[in-house]
Structures are given as structure tokens and as C-alpha cells.
Amino acid sequence: MKNCTGxxxxxxxxxSFSGPVPDLSPLNELKFLSLNSSGFSGHFPWKSLENLKELTFLSLGDNPFASSPFPQIPEGIHNLTRLRNLELADNTLSGPIPAGIIQLVKLWQLQLYNNSLSGNLPVGFGNLTSLVNFDASMNMLRGKLxxxxxLNNLASLQLFENHFSGEIPEEFGEFKYLVELSLYRNNxxxxxxxxxxxxxxxIFIDDSENFLTxxxxxxxxxxxxxxxxxxxxxLTGTIPESYANCKSLARFRVxxxxxxxxxxxxxxxxxxxxxIDLTMNQFEGPVTGDIGNAKSLAQLLLSNNRFSGELPASISKASSLVSIHVSSNQxxxxxxxxxGELKSLGCLYLDGCYMFVKVRKTNLNHPLKQGSWEKKSVQAQIFPGPIN
Known part of the structure; x- marks a missing residue:
């Protein structure tokens, strides 16, 4: 490879290569280098990489460098000022994100997820305003956002499973291109x-498992x-009226x-x-007959609320239902x-509700899965005698 200087x-x-990455320093005209998921191990030749100043694309993700001297992102990364894409995910990296990374002002994608990076984001990181995709999830980063x-050109910001604290910046509400935001499991x-x-x-927001109010x-x-x-x-308050018109919504967990x-x-x-997961809130009132129009609904999770009235008969028209959890309601x-017409139904939880059931053979068009009707703490009236 050392002779491929052009x-x-x-x-x-x-x-599925094995062994270390060869010396890359002779390849000083490289613009694109991808070793992603290639199987290399051993010592990574960082010094030779720092010489590749023409690089615009660098992907080293998902390689087993765990037992080699590849513990941190090197400070010398700042030499690669032409980089637009930097992917170092799944590389068992530790330590801080180096301060020199703020010199890579042409970066539009930075992927650092699933490492053991720690510390704060470097001062001046906000100057990387060309960033469109930033993913540093599943690390040990901390500090405020x-x-x-x-970074108002971001389309995707993934920082879940870290230790960030403080508030979500108001500026995120002004980002015109942001379509994915995941801050799940921070502080x-x-x-x-x-x-x-x-x-x-x-199209996607996950702010779950924080302390937001x-x-x-x-x-x-x-x-x-x-x-x-x-x-x-x-969170407190009600579900805003505008959400009733959100016809694109596929997963709604509150x-x-x-x-x-x-x-x-x-x-x-x-x-x-x-x-739809509304469990452990204080919702009240009925589940309306409109639920029969929810043809894609597979999981209806309403336990531990104050819902009341009868479950509507039209629920059988929600033909994709697999799980119905309505325990501990009214x-x-x-x-x-x-x-019984719900052929995919596997779980029906009614514990703590004041309901009775009338079962006839003609109502059951398929064998209910084991456990779906067993050991439920409901007030049930099972009509004795032959099932007709």
C-alpha cells in the first residue's frame, strides 16, 4: 500500500481483516478513507493519519481496538481541517473530546456514539455551525447544553444516555432543520x-427519563x-388539542x-x-368509539389512570391490536x-376494573393465546353451562 501514493x-x-491497520502516511493524497467494521485490531497508526490533510471523509467505526493504544481521540485530529465526515463510533474510546476538534469547521457529520467519552463538550464546539448530524449518544459526557x-443547521441531534444537566436550550425551538432530537436518559x-x-x-423526539416539568x-x-x-x-397539564390532528404519529409515549x-x-x-402509552397519569373520561378507526394500533397502554365508562365495542375494529393494558382504572x-374478534390479541390486562365478561363460542374466532385471559383480577361474570 505504501506505493499507492496517488x-x-x-x-x-x-x-473481516485481522491484525493492525498498516501505515497510512504515504497516502497523503487520500480524500476518502473508510475502515468501518473491517475487523482491524491492535495499535492504530494515529500519527500517520494526522498526515492525511486532504481527507474529507474518515470512518473508523466498529473496530475492536479495545486492547490496543487507542484510548482517546488524539489532539492531532485538528490537522484534518478539510474533514466533512468523521465517524468514530463503537471504538471503545475514552477521555474527553479534544479541544482541537473545534477547528474542524467544515464538519457536517460527527458520530461518536457508543464509546466511553467523558467530560464536557469543548468550549467553542458551538462554532461547528456546518454540523447537520451530531451523535454522541451512549457515552459519559456531562455539563450543560x-x-x-x-448549531442551528442541525437536522439530527442524538445525545441520549449521557449525564447532561440543566435545561434544554430555548434555541432548539428555533432550529428550522431539526427533525430528530433524542435526549433520553440524561439529567x-x-x-x-x-x-x-x-x-x-x-419526525422524532425522545426526551424521556429526564427530570423535565x-x-x-x-x-x-x-x-x-x-x-x-x-x-x-x-410533565403536567393536558395533551394539547393540536395532537388530535397529528395523523403521522406512530408511537406516542407520555x-x-x-x-x-x-x-x-x-x-x-x-x-x-x-x-399509545398513557400509563401512570391522571387521565379520565371514556375511551371513545373512534378507537375503531385506529387500524394500525398494536399496543393500547392505559393502566393506572382514571378512565371510566365501558370499553367501546368498536375496539374490535382496531384489528392490529396485540396488547390491551387498562388495569387500575375506573x-x-x-x-x-x-x-374475541381481535385475532392478534395476546395480552389483555383488566386488573382493578369493575367489569364483567360474557363469553360465547360464537364470539371467539380464534384460540386466545395462553395467559391472555388467565389470572386477571377483574370482577367477572362467566356464564356457566355449555358455550354455544
């Missing part, structure tokens, strides 16, 4: 910025492209909050909704016999 493009990714607040507090979703075509922002589904919205925190009020009929009938009346 080489500009080298892609050895997705292979003051630096990313300047963030205070409210979610109310303008999040006002400008951008959000206050209401659900009304505009997170304003553009109508939201697919996943996951907000398990300490469990383990302190939300209350009546869930609007439009929420139950969202056409693409596959999962439902009453008869369990709809049409529920």
Missing part, C-alpha cells in the same frame, strides 16, 4: 422549550410529520407523568398510531364480546 479513495469497510445551542430539568416543533419538520409544548406536531414522540418525565384531563376523540383514531360494564 490514491484518493480507499474503502475497506465491512470486511450551552454549546449545541448555536435535564425544567420545561421543554415551548417553540419546539414550530419551525422544523420534526411543565406542559407538553403545543407545536411539536404542528407541521404534521411527527412519527415518534416519547416524553416520559414529570407514561409516568402527571398529565390529566380527557383524551380527545381524535387521539384515539389517529390512522398511523401503532403504540372502567365498568361489560367487556365487549367483540373483543
Amino acid at each position: 490514491l484518493q479513495y480507499l474503502d475497506l469497510g465491512l470486511n 450551552s454549546e449545541p445551542r448555536s 435535564l430539568s425544567r420545561r421543554i422549550p415551548p417553540r419546539i416543533g414550530s419551525w422544523s419538520d420534526f 411543565g406542559p407538553i409544548p403545543p407545536d411539536m406536531c404542528k407541521i404534521g410529520k411527527m412519527v415518534k414522540l416519547l416524553l416520559q418525565n414529570n 407514561n409516568n407523568n402527571s398529565l390529566f384531563g380527557i383524551v380527545l376523540a381524535g387521539i384515539w383514531s389517529l390512522p398511523n398510531l401503532a403504540l 372502567f365498568s360494564g361489560q367487556i365487549p364480546v367483540t373483543i
Whole structure:
């Protein structure tokens, strides 16, 4: 390889090589280097890499360098000032993100996820305003999110499973291109910025398992492209009316909050909704018959609320249902016999509700899966005698 001095493009990714990466210093005209998932191990020749100043694309992710001298991102990374793409994910890296990385002002993608990086984001990191995709999830980074607040060209920001604290910057609500935001499992507090979703075509937000308070922002589904919205925190208030028109929504989790009020009929009938998780809140009122229009709904999770009334017979028209969890509510009346028409239903949890069931053979069009009707703590009236 040392004789390939004019080489500009080298892609050895997705292979099963063994042993160390060879000396790369003769390849000083390289613009593209990918060793992603290539199987290399041993000592990585960082010094030779620092000589490749023409590089615009560098991908070293998912290589087993754990037992070699590859513990930290080297300070010399700042020499690669032409880089637009830097991928160092799954490399068992530790230590801080080097301060020199702020000199890579042309970066549009930076992937550092699933390492053991620690410390704060470097001062000046917010100057990397060309960044479109930044993923440093599953590390041990800490501090406040003051630096990313300047990265207003971001389309995707993934910082989940770290130790960031403080508040979510208000500036995130002004990012016009941001479509994916995951801050799951950090130590963030205070409210979610109310303008999040006002400008951008959000498709995914996961702020779960933080210490966020206050209401659900009304505009997170304003553009109508939201697919996943996951907000398990300490939120209060009601589900905004605008969410009843969020027809793109497929996964909606607001469990383990302190939300209350009546869930609007439009929420139950969202056409693409596959999962709705409202457990451990203070919602009340009925589940309306509109739920029969939720043809994609697979998981209906409503336990530990104050829902009341009867489950509507139209629930059988939600033909994709696999799990129904409505335990510890105030439902009453008869369990709809049409529920036996749900051919995919595997779990039905009704513990703590005041309901009875009338079962006839004609109501059961398929064998219920084992456990789906067993050992449920419901007030049930099973009609004796032959099932007809």
C-alpha cells in the first residue's frame, strides 16, 4: 500500500481483516478513507493519519481496538481541517473530546456514539455551525447544553444516555432543520422549550427519563410529520388539542407523568398510531368509539389512570391490536364480546376494573393465546353451562 501514493479513495469497510491497520502516511493524497467494521485490531497508526490533510471523509467505526493504544481521540485530529465526515463510533474510546476538534469547521457529520467519552463538550464546539448530524449518544459526557445551542443547521441531534444537566436550550425551538432530537436518559430539568416543533419538520423526539416539568409544548406536531414522540418525565397539564390532528404519529409515549384531563376523540383514531402509552397519569373520561378507526394500533397502554365508562365495542375494529393494558382504572360494564374478534390479541390486562365478561363460542374466532385471559383480577361474570 505504501506505493499507492496517488490514491484518493480507499474503502475497506465491512470486511473481516485481522491484525493492525498498516501505515497510512504515504497516502497523503487520500480524500476518502473508510475502515468501518473491517475487523482491524491492535495499535492504530494515529500519527500517520494526522498526515492525511486532504481527507474529507474518515470512518473508523466498529473496530475492536479495545486492547490496543487507542484510548482517546488524539489532539492531532485538528490537522484534518478539510474533514466533512468523521465517524468514530463503537471504538471503545475514552477521555474527553479534544479541544482541537473545534477547528474542524467544515464538519457536517460527527458520530461518536457508543464509546466511553467523558467530560464536557469543548468550549467553542458551538462554532461547528456546518454540523447537520451530531451523535454522541451512549457515552459519559456531562455539563450543560450551552454549546449545541448555536448549531442551528442541525437536522439530527442524538445525545441520549449521557449525564447532561440543566435545561434544554430555548434555541432548539428555533432550529428550522431539526427533525430528530433524542435526549433520553440524561439529567435535564425544567420545561421543554415551548417553540419546539414550530419551525422544523420534526419526525422524532425522545426526551424521556429526564427530570423535565411543565406542559407538553403545543407545536411539536404542528407541521404534521411527527412519527415518534416519547416524553416520559414529570410533565403536567393536558395533551394539547393540536395532537388530535397529528395523523403521522406512530408511537406516542407520555407514561409516568402527571398529565390529566380527557383524551380527545381524535387521539384515539389517529390512522398511523401503532403504540399509545398513557400509563401512570391522571387521565379520565371514556375511551371513545373512534378507537375503531385506529387500524394500525398494536399496543393500547392505559393502566393506572382514571378512565371510566365501558370499553367501546368498536375496539374490535382496531384489528392490529396485540396488547390491551387498562388495569387500575375506573372502567365498568361489560367487556365487549367483540373483543374475541381481535385475532392478534395476546395480552389483555383488566386488573382493578369493575367489569364483567360474557363469553360465547360464537364470539371467539380464534384460540386466545395462553395467559391472555388467565389470572386477571377483574370482577367477572362467566356464564356457566355449555358455550354455544
